[in-house]
Amino acid sequence: MYTANSLKSELNDRGWRLTPQREVILNVFQNLAEGTHLSAEDLFNTLQTQGDPISLSTIYRTVKLMARMGILRELEFAEDHKHYEINQPYPNHHHHLICVKCNRTIEFKSESILKVGSKTAEKEGFHLLDCQLLIHAICPKCQRSILPD
């Protein structure tokens, strides 16, 4: 769980700065219900609505930065844009099963996958940011559908 202070230290350690925008964006993600993930556009709208307008450029820059810091997870579903969510440690860490036709998404947990991920990164000397099992599949409903594409 990040606070404004811990975020500030992590940023400052790397020569970066804590800005009101970054703090507000982190807050939005921390207050999100589990299983909710936002696109840049979603985040933009949420911020407009709650009275903290932040430009789209800044939003794109910030989520990318936070993903690289390991604070956010970048989710790439079978859509044409990315989604972001808070990167939770075990036991809240989860994975996604996605229908490539209708994009229905089901979350599931697995401790063993997290272990494989950590060990693999460690073995290669990489600093782990996030590990996610991505299952591409076709849901029951779409299997029955005759529609092409």
Add this chain to the structure above:
Amino acid sequence: MYTANSLKSELNDRGWRLTPQREVILNVFQNLAEGTHLSAEDLFNTLQTQGDPISLSTIYRTVKLMARMGILRELEFAEDHKHYEINQPYPNHHHHLICVKCNRTIEFKSESILKVGSKTAEKEGFHLLDCQLLIHAICPKCQRSILPD
């Protein structure tokens, strides 16, 4: 391993057709060295070079189709475009460890992950196409780098 005939049956079964373009594209992927994956642009260039020019539209349409059939895997690395590779069954099935800064990619195998993937899809009634563990991390070299971004 797909042949022109098995590809034809799978396509025809769904009311689709085997075209020279689809056959050529499948061949390119089957002749690729293990661990190689192509972007649409890469594939376009490869085909130009080998004397089988195919339009970019057709390439995009074909790789998407083959990914949805489970023939190709769609890889989304920390770049801005997708990559494709043949979807190999166990024991050639593998996963990717990626440096989000320099995009260096390391492949690794794990039978247990494949099992978790199959079981999860089955449990939900989904028809499995592909499952891949995506590990986002920072490689040793980039950890040492002071450069931002």
Add this chain to the structure above:
DNA sequence: CAAAGCATTGCAACTAATTCTCAATAGTGA
């Protein structure tokens, strides 16, 4: 084995997500 029916192709125009440019603003360490 010819013809009908319709999936597919190539081209060019288009879309939309994300990045970039740059002047103005504002955290930070000294």
Add this chain to the structure above:
DNA sequence: TCACTATTGAGAATTAGTTGCAATGCTTTG
């Protein structure tokens, strides 16, 4: 408080990927 420089916002630019459409060519059926 000051100097330094990271960050922001606005809009322009980029670019991966999609789409409309007329021409082409698989496939099936009669």
